[in-house]
Amino acid sequence: MVPCQTHVLLKWQEHFNSSWAAEDSVQTARRHGASALYSKLLHNKEVVTLAQPVQELVGPRLPDFECESSASEEKEEYLSSLLHSQRWLAHRMLTQTSYTLGLHQRLVVLQRIYYALHSKYHDKFRVQLPSQSTDSGAECGQLELASEPCLPVGASKVKSGTDVLIEMGVRTGLSLLFSLLQQNWRYAASVHPESVLCNDVLATASSVLASLPPLSLANENKIPSVGLDCLAQVAEFLKKTSVSSGTGGADPTGRRLALELLLGLAMQRGSLKFLLEWVEVALAASMSSCTSTLSSSSTLSSQQSAGVGFEVIHQTLFQMRQYSGFRGDSVNTQVLKKDADGLCRLSQAALCLFEEICNLASYCLCSCSTDAASPGTESDTVMVYVWGSNSSHQLAEGTLEKILLPKLTQGFSDAQ
Numbered sequence: 130m131v132p133c134q135t136h137v138l139l140k141w142q143e144h145f146n147s148s149w150a151a152e153d154s155v156q157t158a159r160r161h162g163a164s165a166l167y168s169k170l171l172h173n174k175e176v177v178t179l180a181q182p183v184q185e186l187v188g189p190r191l192p193d194f195e196c197e198s199s200a201s202e203e204k205e206e207y208l209s210s211l212l213h214s215q216r217w218l219a220h221r222m223l224t225q226t227s228y229t230l231g232l233h234q235r236l237v238v239l240q241r242i243y244y245a246l247h248s249k250y251h252d253k254f255r256v257q258l259p260s261q262s263t264d265s266g267a268e269c270g271q272l273e274l275a276s277e278p279c280l281p282v283g284a285s286k287v288k289s290g291t292d293v294l295i296e297m298g299v300r301t302g303l304s305l306l307f308s309l310l311q312q313n314w315r316y317a318a319s320v321h322p323e324s325v326l327c328n329d330v331l332a333t334a335s336s337v338l339a340s341l342p343p344l345s346l347a348n349e350n351k352i353p354s355v356g357l358d359c360l361a362q363v364a365e366f367l368k369k370t371s372v373s374s375g376t377g378g379a380d381p382t383g384r385r386l387a388l389e390l391l392l393g394l395a396m397q398r399g400s401l402k403f404l405l406e407w408v409e410v411a412l413a414a415s416m417s418s419c420t421s422t423l424s425s426s427s428t429l430s431s432q433q434s435a436g437v438g439f440e441v442i443h444q445t446l447f448q449m450r451q452y453s454g455f456r457g458d459s460v461n462t463q464v465l466k467k468d469a470d471g472l473c474r475l476s477q478a479a480l481c482l483f484e485e486i487c488n489l490a491s492y493c494l495c496s497c498s499t500d501a502a503s504p505g506t507e508s509d510t511v512m513v514y515v516w517g518s519n520s521s522h523q524l525a526e527g528t529l530e531k532i533l534l535p536k537l538t539q540g541f542s543d544a545q
Contacts, residue, residue, distance in 0.1 A: 175241065518530070
């Protein structure tokens with residue numbers, strides 16, 4: 130057995146997390162396995178043994194000669210000090226038994242494996258913690274776990290002053306930006322129709338978003354909480370801009386650019402939820418445009434407001450087929466049609482996108498049995514394909530954070 134003391138200082142090294150995450154925690158069930166893993170911690174200087182305090186074992190200072198008379202309070206104090214020293218001596222001897230040392234090694238090794246797994250797969254919830262010393266002299270060899278404090282369900286982590294300042298700056302900046310955009314739309318509608326600067330802002334944002342690699346915003350574990358909050362605020366503003374019309378709202382070009390930017394965000398986030406939200410917003414904007422058509426004398430202008438770029442929708446559908454591994458001709462019953470301005474109707478774009486989602490889901494469900502024989506034969510097989518975000522190792526496919534194309538996996542051999 131490796132010599133061990135239960136009074137130690139834990140100093141986890143981040144570059145050892147990957148090796149500890151691959152360790153089998155079942156080894157700690159055996160004393161020899163726990164001792165071997167603990168010796169690894171000692172070798173890596175992640176556990177530093179500390180000298181145990183001896184002041185508790187000194188005992189009371191008794192007088193060198195017998196006094197003529199001693200107060201009862203003084204005798205009780207001497208007796209209490211002697212008992213306290215005996216208690217600490219007994220406790221010190223118990224912590225040196227083989228059972229206590231083995232239990233200490235198991236707890237420290239399990240704590241190290243947990244920290245490595247937590248750091249590797251749950252970076253979003255991890256907090257950088259200082260090294261802590263574990264002293265078993267407190268009560269019966271218990272360890273103070275060097276991990277983040279357990280919070281009650283529904284409780285949030287206390288934010289630092291820097292985080293609060295950053296969040297305040299981002300929130301106020303977004304609020305100011307949204308107010309300026311709305312004010313510019315109102316100013317352009319009433320005074321100078323040609324000075325619509327906010328449309329240039331939305332167009333620039335769309336071009337920047339289109340230049341990013343696919344699924345750049347899919348891994349939410351890598352996005353700080355302030356970033357996720359910004360995405361939610363921007364998406365909410367774009368939804369309101371896309372649907373609102375009339376006095377004080379965005380012009381037709383602004384509503385179109387807001388819809389295109391919202392669709393680009395949904396594609397980069399790579400979630401079915403955001404695509405379906407866009408379909409809902411597009412249908413609501415189409416209905417709002419139809420209502421404006423009935424109450425407006427300018428039918429042509431109202432029809433233009435219910436459009437979205439043909440190339441944007443066409444490119445979105447192409448990317449969905451490409452990254453889902455779809456092969457073959459499209460079987461969509463809805464066909465995109467563009468007008469003289471290169472736009473297509475919102476209702477048609479929403480139906481095409483929704484139909485494409487349904488077709489891809491059906492294709493992915495049926496693709497695993499394409500090469501299978503008829504049911505009941507010996508060659509009848511089931512194949513499972515996985516793709517999407519693998520940030521928390523949920524796809525069980527190595528260390529890749531995201532898988533763009535469907536990949537055959539061997540982890541579901543008994544799937545039905």
